[in-house]
Amino acid sequence: IQGGAESRVTSLVWVPNGAGGRLLSSSVDGSVAEWDLFHLQQKTVLDTVGVPVWQMAMEPTDDQLISGNKSSGCAANGHANHNGSTDSELSYVDDGQSSDDEDDSAKTSSSYRVNEFPRLALACDDGSVRLYNVPESGPLTYYRSLPRVSGRVLSVTWSNNAKFIFSGSSDGLIRCWDSTIFHEKYRITAGLGGAGSGSEFCIWSLLFLRCGTLVSGDSSGSVQFWDNRHGTLLQAHTYHKGDVNALATVPSQNRVFSAGSDGQVILYKASKDEFSAHNEKVAEEQMHKWVYVGYVRAHSHDVRALTMAVPICKEDAVPEEKVVKARRKDEFSYRKWAHLGVPMLISGGDDTKLFAYSAREFTLYSPHNFCPAPQRPLINLARDCTVNGDSVMLVQSVNCLDVLLVSVKNKLTPSTSSGGDATIRQVIHLKSKGSRKIIASAVSTNGMLFAYSDCVKPCLFALRHKGGKKFSLDKIELPKGISCSQSMMFTDDSSSLVLSCNDGKIYVVDIASRKISNIFRPTSKIDGTKTSKEPPVTKMFVSADGQWVAAANCFGDVYIFNLEVQR
Structure with missing residues (x-):
């Protein structure tokens, strides 16, 4: 958040x-x-x-x-202690x-x-x-x-x-x-x-x-x-x-x-x-x-911070594994002590890491380093775009975006390293309105469109190459009624912008007409009954053929949509 x-x-x-x-x-x-x-x-x-x-x-x-x-x-966190463990x-x-x-x-x-x-x-x-x-x-x-x-x-x-x-x-x-x-x-x-x-x-x-x-x-x-x-x-x-x-x-x-x-x-x-x-x-x-x-x-x-929690409220049975004799002493894993109803100490530090410890066997087990992954990608490379042989890259910062051209002296295959022979040139530097923090950003596959969203609303821009080293930036107005977006992406043909917004809906905007071509409403079943009250989608991915969109919210629910049939 x-x-x-x-x-x-x-x-x-x-x-x-x-x-x-x-x-x-x-x-x-x-x-x-x-x-x-x-x-x-x-x-x-x-x-x-x-x-x-x-x-x-x-x-x-x-x-x-x-x-x-x-x-x-x-137990803590409002979960009943069903296994009777009270420390x-x-x-x-x-x-x-x-x-x-x-x-x-x-x-x-x-x-x-x-x-x-x-x-x-x-x-x-x-x-x-x-x-x-x-x-x-x-x-x-x-x-x-x-x-x-x-x-x-x-x-x-x-x-x-x-x-x-x-x-x-x-x-x-x-x-x-x-x-x-x-x-x-x-x-x-x-x-x-x-x-x-x-x-x-x-x-x-x-x-x-x-x-x-x-x-x-x-x-x-x-x-x-x-x-x-x-x-x-x-x-x-x-x-x-x-x-x-x-x-x-x-x-x-x-x-x-x-x-x-x-x-x-x-x-x-x-x-x-x-x-x-x-x-x-x-x-x-x-x-x-x-x-x-x-x-x-x-x-x-x-x-900087410590807290005590009992985060595991449900635990599935794990099949028994064959014991393999180890030649050396291995560290005990997180699963050895993290179970239903077990109190867990969690620490957070200036190194931006979170660690979980067994509150019962604090010195016996090694702490577990967990991260709220996957993190949002801050650097996006336009897949099918070159400007005079240079690749287009979008870099997201706290309250600004940079459009860069990446030039490689010795043309290499995608699987090889440039070995330090790459040069980067900034062509566009864009600050968000009021220096508001940028939540999400995306660049089209052709490298000529990019978008971002702050905590108020999303914005769409077109990059124009005027020849040589000259570039200009044109703002494209998005339809009204679209709130800030947690995740966004362009379709494979760069014709549409897909945005997941805070109202729980996924909007597909046709860039040519600047209109909303479709609205996906994620729904799930609770006790056999469909509910339309869903949290916003935080991650979206498109298939290689551009037909399917996978969307996931912060509670781990995954939705699959078909862009071809629009459902």
């Missing part, structure tokens, strides 16, 4: 309300956007607050607290019970919810935490703001019962706020004695556990565990060599993962403290010691 060209996403939250929930993102421009996963569109639900928003946190709901109970049989083999903490003297924030109740709609907390650059109501649809509505503090607020999280809000700032302080009276209850000096770099000591990440422990990650590389009742330090680990950017926990909340700018993802596990276990005056969260288990360094750059 394409976003704004000048915007930078700082955090994501999932709002579990309505029919399917809402995905929201914050930005450095101070706005909050919603991402429509069906129509593949972004829309602003909160105009800029005037300062960057660094992090967001959703108020816990009753359903989340119930599903968080280990004995409920619920109990890793449980060192009784997640479903609390001691009598434990603070209310560790109990699984949401009695401190004071509003009809869940509230979204925004950590803002001006030192304030702003609260907004999140309805089932439509824009966010302002609720109120917590008192402004010194420094920038960089992280925010809620207690399990929504009574308290915890914020971390650039002055090295963690503050606990009462969400009912909006007063500061206490503050923690997390940077005391730390090795932070520069004048700021930044609290980049906060995580509240069901047992009542607050976890923080900061710019000194420390991961610290705090008693949420009094703000006292329970334990600290300094295994990171740089900023700790993200924290995550398993569904049973007895394991904590941290990720940092050193590329490491580190696991900490809760274990019983025998001395404290015999002391009746010690609270339950203090009876557990967080032990460093190990690390995995899969990323080559900073790790």
